[in-house]
Structures are given as C-alpha cells and as structure tokens.
Amino acid sequence: MLAARIHGHGGAEVLRLDDLPIPERKPGEALIRMKAGGLNRVDLYMRNSGAGITHQLPIILGLDGAGVVVEADPGSKFRADDPVVIYPGQPCEQCEFCRKGEEVLCTRGKLFGEQADGTFAEYVAAPEGSLVAKPAALDFVAAASLSVAWLTAWRMVVTKARLQAGETALIFGIGGSVSLAATQIAAALGGRALVTSRDPAKLARMAAFGAAETILDEGGASILDRVMALTGRRGVDVVIENVGKAVWPTAMKAMVRGGRLVTCGATTGGDPSADLQRLFIRQLTVFGSTLGNRAELRDCIAFIAEKGLKPHIDRTFPLAEIAAGLDYLESGKQFGKIGLTL
Numbered sequence: 001m002l003a004a005r006i007h008g009h010g011g012a013e014v015l016r017l018d019d020l021p022i023p024e025r026k027p028g029e030a031l032i033r034m035k036a037g038g039l040n041r042v043d044l045y046m047r048n049s050g051a052g053i054t055h056q057l058p059i060i061l062g063l064d065g066a067g068v069v070v071e072a073d074p075g076s077k078f079r080a081d082d083p084v085v086i087y088p089g090q091p092c093e094q095c096e097f098c099r100k101g102e103e104v105l106c107t108r109g110k111l112f113g114e115q116a117d118g119t120f121a122e123y124v125a126a127p128e129g130s131l132v133a134k135p136a137a138l139d140f141v142a143a144a145s146l147s148v149a150w151l152t153a154w155r156m157v158v159t160k161a162r163l164q165a166g167e168t169a170l171i172f173g174i175g176g177s178v179s180l181a182a183t184q185i186a187a188a189l190g191g192r193a194l195v196t197s198r199d200p201a202k203l204a205r206m207a208a209f210g211a212a213e214t215i216l217d218e219g220g221a222s223i224l225d226r227v228m229a230l231t232g233r234r235g236v237d238v239v240i241e242n243v244g245k246a247v248w249p250t251a252m253k254a255m256v257r258g259g260r261l262v263t264c265g266a267t268t269g270g271d272p273s274a275d276l277q278r279l280f281i282r283q284l285t286v287f288g289s290t291l292g293n294r295a296e297l298r299d300c301i302a303f304i305a306e307k308g309l310k311p312h313i314d315r316t317f318p319l320a321e322i323a324a325g326l327d328y329l330e331s332g333k334q335f336g337k338i339g340l341t342l
C-alpha cells in the first residue's frame with residue numbers, strides 16, 4: 001500500500017510516498033481501507049521540525065481520516081463495508097482521565113500521525129474504540145475533516161464556552177478550518193458570531209457560513225473598536241481564538257464582564273501579558289482546549305446531521321500530491337479544510 005511518510009525533518013524532501021505492507025490487524029483493531037484524510041497544521045509541524053512531539057522516524061503522517069472497514073473482530077459492532085470516521089486518539093482506556101470519559105487528557109495514549117503511524121495511507125489498523133460511524137450525508141472528504149477541526153471547534157464552543165442562544169461570540173482568524181467550524185456551530189446554536197480576518201475576500205464569504213458580522217483586522221485597535229460598536233460598547237460573551245499573542249490583548253478587552261475565552265493555539269506566540277487585573281476584576285474565564293473526546297465527536301456528528309451543516313472543503317489533493325497540499329496549507333491561502341483522497 002502507499003503511505004506518506006516523513007524520513008526526517010525539513011521541507012518537501014523529507015516526505016516520501018512509500019510502498020509498505022498492509023498493516024496487520026491486532027485483536028481489538030479494525031483494518032480500514034482509507035478513503036480520505038485532511039491536512040492539519042500539525043502535519044506541517046511534524047514535517048518541518050517535529051514540534052517537540054515524541055516520535056520515531058520514519059512515521060506515516062495524518063490525524064484526520066475516514067474510510068471503510070475491511071475486517072474486524074468476530075462479534076465486533078463494526079462489519080466489513082461499514083463507513084467510519086477515525087478518532088485521532090488511541091487512548092490507554094485505563095488512566096484516571098480515560099475512566100471518566102476525558103480521554104483527550106490521557107497521558108499514556110497515542111495520536112495517529114504523532115506518536116503512532118497516521119492516516120495518510122491506503123490502509124490503517126485502528127483500535128475499534130477510535131472508530132465512529134460516518135454521517136451518511138457527508139462524503140468521505142468532508143467526514144474526514146470532523147476528526148480534528150470540527151471536534152476541536154465543538155469542544156471549544158459547546159463543552160468549554162457553553163455558548164447559549166442569543167449570546168455573542170468573537171471568532172478570530174477566519175479561514176482556518178477550526179475557526180470556520182466554530183462559526184458554523186455558534187450560528188447553529190443561535191449565537192451571534194462576529195468573525196475577524198486580515199483578508200477582505202475571506203470575510204466576504206462568511207455570511208454563507210452563519211457569521212452575523214465581519215471585522216477586517218487592520219491592526220491596532222481596529223478589531224476592538226468594531227466589536228464595541230457592534231455590541232453597543234458591551235463586549236462579547238465568548239471569544240474563540242487560536243492566534244495567540246497578536247490578538248490576546250484585544251481578546252481580553254473585547255469580553256463583557258463574566259466573559260469566557262477559549263484558546264486552542266498560539267501561532268503568533270505563546271507569551272502575551274496575562275492581564276490579571278482585568279481577568280479577576282471583570283471575572284473572566286480562560287479555557288485551554290485541544291481536540292476532544294469520542295463522546296464529543298459523536299455529539300458533534302449528531303448535531304451536524306440535525307442542523308444540516310457541512311464542513312467546507314477548500315481543495316482536495318490526491319495522496320500522490322500531498323507535498324503540494326502541504327505547501328498550500330503553509331501558504332495560508334486556504335479557506336476551510338484541505339482534503340486528501342486516499
């Protein structure tokens with residue numbers, strides 16, 4: 001089978017399409033014929049530097065994936081030809097976090113494409129516990145984007161921020177697939193989504209994804225001024241962000257008293273001022289979040305089906321052109337998810 005493996009860290013030269021044996025399925029695992037994956041920034045980090053993630057080379061990249069079961073244990077709830085989405089984690093199932101359904105906090109588990117071989121391969125042997133039925137209304141490329149981007153957005157907006165109908169959410173950095181999914185989820189919950197970007201063309205597309213207002217990031221106080229104008233100088237209930245240092249002071253000032261901020265990334269830097277006086281006087285809450293649990297993935301899929309939402313795929317590359325796909329991701333030109341057919 002063909003698989004996209006990195007053999008070192010650096011540019012496109014470390015990524016090779018290798019012809020490997022089909023993985024052997026162990027008891028408790030299902031063999032999946034992969035149909036689609038999706039590119040995430042962590043795939044770039046793994047290729048470029050390894051990003052401090054413990055792993056052995058060579059390793060198959062990829063956290064996102066959807067495919068069809070080829071073979072599973074006798075008596076398994078999965079059978080041949082069942083379409084499935086792969087949860088990106090392989091939790092230990094035994095630690096204190098796994099026992100209370102918070103397997104996203106598991107310290108002994110592995111993630112596909114980080115500590116374990118990933119999903120960018122024609123076949124994957126995955127623990128049955130990491131499989132979720134594919135939503136019928138989505139094709140495989142759209143379904144694959146649920147594994148990371150939608151799960152991450154769901155945990156941020158629903159589990160952490162607990163956004164309520166009628167509340168206002170400020171979502172930074174539209175264009176990335178997590179921010180786009182967060183906007184779609186917030187709008188479907190009855191929230192009022194204000195979205196920011198430095199790219200007017202990306203903002204122009206956001207009404208179709210449920211954004212109530214768009215805010216062009218022109219630097220300085222441009223975002224804060226607009227937020228205050230749009231909220232009658234009240235501020236927003238919830239901030240969803242993954243930009244980090246460049247927007248943190250604005251994000252802290254944009255919240256109403258008692259506001260909730262959820263961050264899942266720090267692409268512009270991880271050490272902004274904590275602004276502690278504002279934090280306690282205005283009784284703000286700051287949540288860190290990354291990925292999510294399997295129960296959240298199932299809830300997110302049920303919500304998508306109920307609301308008729310669709311993940312937005314910008315472009316799809318075949319596995320043979322994954323290097324071009326990663327270059328495209330690195331360019332930051334994408335709007336939504338970059339898919340991969342396997």
Ligand SMILES: [Zn+2]
Pocket residue numbers: 091092093094095096097098103106107108109
């Ligand atoms: Zn665990």
